[in-house]
Amino acid sequence: MARVLHRAPMQIAERVAKHIPAASFVAKVDVARPGYVNFTLAEDWVASQVPAILAAGETWGNQTLGNNARVQVEFVSANPTGPITIGSARNAVIGDVLASVLEAAGYAVQREYYVNDAGSKVRHFGGSILSRYGDLFNVDIPFPENGYPAPYVTDLAQLVKERFGSAYLDKEREVAVRELGHWGIKQVLHGVEDDLKQLGVHFDNWFSERSLYESGLFDQMMAQLSEGGYVVKYDDATWFRHEDLEKDAVLIRSPQVIPDPEGRPTYLASDMPYLWNKLVVRGFDRAIYIWGADHHGDVPRVQAGAKALGLDVDRLVFIIYQMVTLMRGGEVIRMSKSSGEFVTLRELVDEVGADPIRFNMLTRTVDVTLDFDLDLAVEQSDRNPVFYVQYAHTRIAGVLRHAREQGWDTEAGGDASLLTHPSEQALIRKMLVLPELIAMAATNLAPHHLTTYARELASAFHAFYRDCRIVSDDAADAELSAARLMLARAAKSVLARVLHLMGTSTPDRM
RNA sequence: GCCCCGGUAGCUCAAUUGGAUAGAGCAAGUGCCUUCUAAGCACAAGGUUAGAGGUUCAAGUCCUCUCCGGGGUACCA
Structure with a gap:
């Protein structure tokens, strides 16, 4: 304003202050350098x-700025092939509290957990259980290359034996693997739900990835993308192509790479029917994804998918939080479910309690990496x-x-x-x-x-x-x-x- | 190499999105419990916001480059 009016900022501020009408909640209006107009609230109003x-x-x-717009927050969504680890704790807390904040701001919010029950992980998981199960009968069934060596798999195998006896030894290998994979996931999910409950997190909906294929939505999307010229065949493989993608294309299906007897495509492919399901089938105004930094690279692909399907990309919102570095006594602990090296969320909650975990995970912005020292967390509780x-x-x-x-x-x-x-x-x-x-x-x-x-x-x-x-x-x-x-x-x-x-x-x- | 996120007090982090004298908690210093819980409070100390340029009335915040740390960059999920 100073430039337009050719006046010093302080002079303008004084003029403005002079013309502000008296109000019951304002005790006084004064001016401060270099050109602020300050309002002091009246004590009696306060x-x-x-x-x-x-x-x-x-x-x-509570606010009404959300206007009851329907927002979905999808979070955690960890692979259901093992217990929830500490790595998911940050995701869980961010998603849950963000959902609460949005509710308070006047949005109609749904909390969703996306269950990855369709990929090759399920098969590796089922194969792992079957192999351990075989051990219990002294039957040698080879352990899958990308299997899960952790003890909980053996526990599951034991449970299979108790419930079904030797029935799975008589089944065809592929059938047994598939059934045990699905059965195992169901067992694990019960635990996951309970572990998250201990942390004070609950979900309104558990959405099955598999259902996207069983409902035919995946095929429908593929047809639609094909029509738009976004699908390319090369050799026996099927690719998704979009000009926004850095790489030329993203693999959707390849019998050589994914020799899944069920003919399932890569997990990347289901992102398309899933986002369609969110925005069109269920009609959410906005779909928020809470993803760890390790999945950051997937964002452009999902956005390109939305664009190719003719949807407004801005209705998809990605919150990328940085990783949690887990430490014990100053030493970094590396974790992964497939290596069997991990600390479960349950252990952490039992040891530290839900409140400190939640508060700690919340104190920092999602943009900074988080060091979580187990010893310190207990000591300083x-x-x-x-x-x-x-x-x-x-x-x-x-x-x-x-x-x-x-x-x-x-x-x-x-x-x-x-x-x-x-x-x-x-x-x-x-x-x-x-x-x-x-x-x-x-x-x-x-x-x-x-x-x-x-x-x-x-x-x-x-x-x-x-x-x-x-x-x-x-x-x-x-x-x-x-x-x-x-x-x-x-x-x-x-x-x-x-x-x-x-x-x-x-x-x-x- | 390329892409994303960081670098702020000794340590871990804030800073209302470009506004006034950059704030908390730990750690270290001093003082406060015969009165509603001392898991508290007050005072004092701690800073060239990684570095260098630039944009403007104004930069921790925006732009360019450099350095350091983390993540991604699979015909894995």
Whole structure:
């Protein structure tokens, strides 16, 4: 504006400030260098918001910017060929909390787990189980080259023996492999669901990759892509081609490479019917994928697929989070299910607890790699930042208990206009920020802002607690105590709201 | 080689998307429990935001290059 008006920024700011109409919630408007116009909220307006916050309760902070648009968040989706590992914990927490934030912002959200039950992994998995199963009968069945050597496979084989006896020895090899693969996945998924539940994560829908083939959607997509000239045959193989792709083409099906007796194509191929299913069949306005950095390279392919199918690419949103480096006592632990070297999510939750894991996974943006030291996580559990926030909640619960013991009716409310102390005002202002914060986190798809806010809110309460005696013995302060009890209750409610959004618990005692 | 993400206090990370004097937690320093939970609070200390250019009223944030770390770059999933 300075350039257009040929005036110094400060002069413009002063003119603007002078013409701002008086409003009840603005105490004063002043100007600061180099050209800011500052609004100061009126103390009595700030104080008057406390009953409103209290009345809103668990809905405080909710926004309508989502307009009930239907959004799907698909996350975790780890291969169901073994238990969930710590590697998936970050994915689970990001997806779950992002979904909660979007709900709070007014979106209609579905949480989905994509079950990879159609690839060659299933066959390798089934073959692994069959081989171990054979061992139990002293029958030598070769272990697959890309099999799973981990002990849980042997446990599954044992279970097969208990349930079905020697039935699988009599079946044709390929049939046994396929059936055991599918059966094994079903068993593993039960465990996965339970492990995630321990972490406080649940899914609205478990979507089977296999169903994309069984429903005929895959063939339908292939026909559609063929028509658009996006499918190329070369030798016996089928390729997907698109000008956006860096490489010339992506393999869809090749009998030489994937000698699957069921004739299944590569897993890359199912991305197309899957995104069609999301956006067209089920009609989500937006589909959010939560992927680890190791899958980053797949993004262009899925986007190209959407384009080739004539869909708006912007309806697909990819959140790529950086990897978690797992450590123990400063040593890096390398994990993979196929090597059998891994730490399960279950072990971690049992050892550390869900709350610290969730909070830790949330404190950083998705863009930075995360070091997670198992020893440190256990050692420092007492000083974990999540406890700082929960302690504020607990402290309020304690104060309210104390007040009731002193004969106060903590539900009675009070005169908010008495809340003029700077620490009281600061606490209320912090509570008033939550709607804005939820809007920001939802717009930027950045759930980590919640942890920063939670700490600031807890800090504002602790300062208030230090500066202001809430439950006074002096009868002359009865009015003030009532007002402060109301404020404490409102603070507890907002803390609980934030803790719930993060999926962490709200203890009344610690 | 090419593509993506980082590099901010001794360590781990924030910074409302280009705004005011870059903030927290650990670690180290000083002080606060006969009064609602000290898992807390206050004070003090800690910085050339990897480096060099550029864009503009304004850069940790945007552009170019260099260096360092992580991930990807399969006819694996």
